[in-house]
Amino acid sequence: MNGGRSMPDDRALFADLLQMTISKDPLGQDALIAEASRWLAALDAGSARPDEFEAWRRADPARAVAYARVAASWESTAAAQPGATQAPVAAAPVPTTAGRRQWLKAAAVGLPVMLLGSGFIAQRAYAWDNATTRVGEKRRVPLPDGSVAYLNTDSSLSWRFTTEKRMLRLDRGEMALDLRHGGAALLHAKDAVLPLAPGLFDARVDAGQAELTLVDGAAMQLPGIAKGMMLQPNMAIIVDEDRAPRLMARSTEQVQSLMAWRAGEIVFLDQSVADATADFNRHLTRKIKVTNPDLAREKIGGRFDLDRPDQFLKAVSLSLDARVVTTPDGYELTR
Known part of the structure; x- marks a missing residue:
């Protein structure tokens, strides 16, 4: 402790x-x-x-x-x-x-x-407040200063706001953070502490990596992360356990697809079936498995409802000549 x-x-x-x-x-x-x-x-x-x-x-x-x-x-x-x-x-x-x-x-x-x-x-x-979501659940979380966090599936957010500091900690999962009507804040994600200016962000934490995307707002410095780093709109900072923080530019289309979960959708832009399945599985209690290695490497794109995995399974089946097998735990995609 x-x-x-x-x-x-x-x-x-x-x-x-x-x-x-x-x-x-x-x-x-x-x-x-x-x-x-x-x-x-x-x-x-x-x-x-x-x-x-x-x-x-x-x-x-x-x-x-x-x-x-x-x-x-x-x-x-x-x-x-x-x-x-x-x-x-x-x-x-x-x-x-x-x-x-x-x-x-x-x-x-x-x-x-x-x-x-x-x-x-x-x-x-002294304590931190906390909000969580279950698999498949989304939640709007009002914050003490008028800002709002939107939690995606299977996520956990803690926060502690005082008169001097606004601190947030994304323990797991993903959130959209609207600080446009609030003040500056500090976001703890994995081992990184990211200073945030007013703006709209998407933050995601998964195994070994934290990722923060500036969706809307003015460019901002990232002191303490890497000297001279400037986070611009449509840009993400990625913090890995074993690598130095790095910036990644994203297209407007990529940022829109990143935020599609807010509307109950999931969007794939020429992703491998393996990666698309992993993203969809974050929202599903009945998981999808890809048992054919060649099929896993195939590319797929499209927009699907998060509560309709059958749409995704049908698209893979028809466009990539795959078979869908229903199992006690979910579904298998194979050839």
Whole structure:
């Protein structure tokens, strides 16, 4: 969880002191508090993956409650420091003149019985929100600043918006991101952090690769990715695990086909049957398999409804002299 990075001293002390109470707690509540405090410290230090945190928090309501208690306690502590402008959260009394470390020592004993703030406070202060789609599902996700993300099939997006930063993380799948009415943002995709200016984007993450296409908007610099890189409309930046980031120009037709899923369609522009099948399978629970190597290398083009794989199967069958075999799991294309 900490990725080898050290926690801030105060948060490390917070975790250690909370851990001291575990042996006195047969119901495990203090253990949850201690675990939640370690997550808070790692998230604050930037050494925890938000998707892993969300998986931990959502797996058990008791974890969400424990995290809310810890986060609200820490927030009230921060508000009590000299010069703080944020109003304290309702919690156990915290003397405004007490040092943070003194309060932490007291909180190690007092936390199990403290009446603290709600999960909303924890979510707002430290956690990432998340939205997902199932295979074959699409979803419109309004973002806090008025921007909108559209999730494609089998996708997961996390975001954290504060007054200073707008951060998004595409954990898997694909999204169209409309930032034209919002502000600048940072997109985390695989190991890349991509600065985004207002515009319309398509972002996709798959095995070993992240890809971001600027569909509409002004050209923008990509600092921190490669010196001098400029992302233009109808251009994509591709980040591989084992290669340097690279730019790829796309035609208007290619960009339109890339975004066709927003209208419930899938478009192939002279693609191999193998690649076209792989793209279609992202949207299907009943998959298509190509069992003939020669057929897999053949090229095909066309526009098909995403919920009508039979259209695609018929086109391959008629144009490429293929046979369609229905199986318990889906379909086979062969010769």
